[in-house]
Amino acid sequence: MALNILIVDDSATVRAVISKALKLAGVEFKELYQAANGKEALEILGKDWIDLVFSDISMPVMDGEQLVETMKASGLIETVPVVMVSSAGSEPSVARLMANGVRDYIQKPFTPERIREVVDQIMGAVNHA
Amino acid sequence: MPKGVLDLQEVLQKSVLRVIEQLTFMFGDPVAKEELDIDGHKFVKAEMTFSGDQSGRICIAVPFEATTEIAANILGLEPEDHQSQEMTEDALGELLNVVCGHVVRDLSGAGANFTLHPPVTEELSATDMDSALLRDEYLGFELEDYPGLFGLMVED
Numbered sequence: 001m002a003l004n005i006l007i008v009d010d011s012a013t014v015r016a017v018i019s020k021a022l023k024l025a026g027v028e029f030k031e032l033y034q035a036a037n038g039k040e041a042l043e044i045l046g047k048d049w050i051d052l053v054f055s056d057i058s059m060p061v062m063d064g065e066q067l068v069e070t071m072k073a074s075g076l077i078e079t080v081p082v083v084m085v086s087s088a089g090s091e092p093s094v095a096r097l098m099a100n101g102v103r104d105y106i107q108k109p110f111t112p113e114r115i116r117e118v119v120d121q122i123m124g125a126v127n128h129a
Numbered sequence: 130m131p132k133g134v135l136d137l138q139e140v141l142q143k144s145v146l147r148v149i150e151q152l153t154f155m156f157g158d159p160v161a162k163e164e165l166d167i168d169g170h171k172f173v174k175a176e177m178t179f180s181g182d183q184s185g186r187i188c189i190a191v192p193f194e195a196t197t198e199i200a201a202n203i204l205g206l207e208p209e210d211h212q213s214q215e216m217t218e219d220a221l222g223e224l225l226n227v228v229c230g231h232v233v234r235d236l237s238g239a240g241a242n243f244t245l246h247p248p249v250t251e252e253l254s255a256t257d258m259d260s261a262l263l264r265d266e267y268l269g270f271e272l273e274d275y276p277g278l279f280g281l282m283v284e285d
Binding site for chain 2: 010011012013014016017020057058059060086087090091092093107108109
């Protein structure tokens with residue numbers, strides 16, 4: 001199944017690296033959406049069908065924790081899996097995110113294989129649910 | 130040099146060099162600041178703060194040419210491929226962001242509560258560079274053949 005994937009990070013470099021890692025990992029996607037912060041991500045989520053979100057934690061305007069809290073409050077986190085990609089994963093912060101419905105956490109620097117593993121695990125579970 | 134500063138520099142050296150190698154495939158070595166050859170280079174500095182169980186500030190300064198190579202390596206491009214200055218500075222900021230996460234975890238322990246704040250990049254004047262060379266919280270290094278400085282300041 002080709003996926004619509006949303007990448008949320010204030011760094012254009014990281015968005016490009018995740019895009020490249022998805023391609024190198026052989027993840028089939030229909031469209032790659034990009035947002036520079038949680039607010040932009042919510043706008044995209046409100047307009048387009050997204051299958052999977054990769055999001056940074058520390059971002060200006062609206063950070064990853066606020067994005068996840070908003071998605072939880074609206075129930076969106078139940079239908080759109082979110083994976084955090086960050087170097088800033090303090091254990092209490094990651095625990096809060098997982099408690100709010102985040103499916104997985106990828107620590108930078110990461111490999112395409114790690115991206116593939118997470119996509120397979122999450123989308124496999126979604127497809128078999 | 131105060132002992133606290135020396136300990137922080139040891140953590141910084143290990144975390145910084147390991148992450149740079151993993152992220153950019155560029156190899157770095159610590160170098161005494163007085164041995165750095167900074168003449169003729171225009172430096173770019175990335176700086177960011179962190180807060181939580183431990184709070185402070187971390188920065189990296191490298192020549193502009195090094196940011197082009199760092200960005201190319203992170204993005205999997207050739208150094209001669211055109212990249213905007215905005216993109217190369219963004220890549221330097223991202224490198225520091227990843228370094229900072231590892232440094233803070235090394236300093237505070239795995240269970241620490243902390244937040245990293247987005248990096249800011251700017252050109253560094255020759256005067257600022259000379260001033261940084263004199264300060265204890267800055268550590269000299271060479272990244273391939275490029276001279277550079279790392280700074281780490283942790284609040285008590």
